[in-house]
Amino acid sequence: MSVLTTALLLQHADASQTGKPSQPGQLDRHGTPDVRKGPNVQNSARELQAAAHTLADRATMPGTSWAVDPRTHQVLVTADRTVVGKRWDRLEAVVGSLGAGMARIQKSAGEFKTFAAGGDAIFGGGARCSLGFNVTTEDGSPGFLTAGHCAVAAQAWSEEAEGAPIGTVQAATFPGDGDFGLVTYDDAATDAPSVVDTGDGRTTQIVRAADATVGLEVSRMGSTTGLQDGVVTGLDATVNYPEGTVTGLIQTDVCAEPGDSGGPLFTVDEGGAGSAVGLTSGGSGDCTAGGETFFQPVSTALSAVGAEIGDSG
Numbered sequence: 001m002s003v004l005t006t007a008l009l010l011q012h013a014d015a016s017q018t019g020k021p022s023q024p025g026q027l028d029r030h031g032t033p034d035v036r037k038g039p040n041v042q043n044s045a046r047e048l049q050a051a052a053h054t055l056a057d058r059a060t061m062p063g064t065s066w067a068v069d070p071r072t073h074q075v076l077v078t079a080d081r082t083v084v085g086k087r088w089d090r091l092e093a094v095v096g097s098l099g100a101g102m103a104r105i106q107k108s109a110g111e112f113k114t115f116a117a118g119g120d121a122i123f124g125g126g127a128r129c130s131l132g133f134n135v136t137t138e139d140g141s142p143g144f145l146t147a148g149h150c151a152v153a154a155q156a157w158s159e160e161a162e163g164a165p166i167g168t169v170q171a172a173t174f175p176g177d178g179d180f181g182l183v184t185y186d187d188a189a190t191d192a193p194s195v196v197d198t199g200d201g202r203t204t205q206i207v208r209a210a211d212a213t214v215g216l217e218v219s220r221m222g223s224t225t226g227l228q229d230g231v232v233t234g235l236d237a238t239v240n241y242p243e244g245t246v247t248g249l250i251q252t253d254v255c256a257e258p259g260d261s262g263g264p265l266f267t268v269d270e271g272g273a274g275s276a277v278g279l280t281s282g283g284s285g286d287c288t289a290g291g292e293t294f295f296q297p298v299s300t301a302l303s304a305v306g307a308e309i310g311d312s313g
Helices: 045-058 085-097 298-305
Strands: 007-009 064-069 074-079 103-107 113-115 121-124 127-130 134-136 142-146 156-158 165-173 180-185 195-199 202-209 217-222 226-241 244-252 264-268 274-286 290-297
Touching (some): 045 064, 045 074, 045 085, 064 244, 074 085, 085 103, 121 165, 142 165, 142 298, 165 298, 195 217, 195 226, 202 264, 217 274, 226 274, 226 290, 244 274, 274 298, 290 298
Parallel strands (some): 007 274, 074 103, 202 274
Antiparallel strands (some): 007 113, 064 074, 064 226, 121 127, 142 180, 156 165, 165 180, 195 202, 217 226, 217 264, 226 244, 264 274, 274 290
């Protein structure tokens, strides 16, 4: 099997707000972020963390997300199409209260929602999701990581719709401090190679887990749009889905579409060796117009469930 996971994907489109923002970091009448502080912004890590905490306390509502961009030393706040009227006013006011240049808003016309499918498909409880990365569990048995919102949807998973189960959920987190789950194979002798199926009979060997950094070039695999590339644009992102708030995610400009949910995020070095970086959690837009996608950091998931990338051999 290859690597799969599931995603919660947003949808981008244009949306506009009338009126000129009263504070830097808000949108102008054309929907463009007002960042008058520009490249000279030097907010400290402590200030950025405090700003994120303020957003969590005062602006947590479905359809919003925020992530720290260490390159601009700002918090990037995203609002989807459901954030209008008094809810938009509330979000704009909270961002403005953070101070000039502390945060900026971008508007999406799509809506945060979950999707299930991508990579090598797995099926459970009427849902289609994707296997993330094959792992070795604490007791040496084979298993795999997938998205938490898949793992909470069904206890048993199969390789085919209505097929015989191949694995059972052992741990799941969603919503809350991440979006990941651990599934162990029912047959301890299952051949679970540490590879990503990148299509056309090709695979990438995954030899390690790696942390994301802003600007890192990454690839994502999904059953709808196949192999797609992009870069990491933010870290420690918070996304407010209808099902609840998820924190600690990676934000990227990689496109995705419904059905790509759960596809693996990874990098490949010059020698062809791959590093597991993330599990697809959600996103926006499509692979025609472009978009953005959020991912669960693999290193955090591995630590939480006590597993390692690769097989025990």
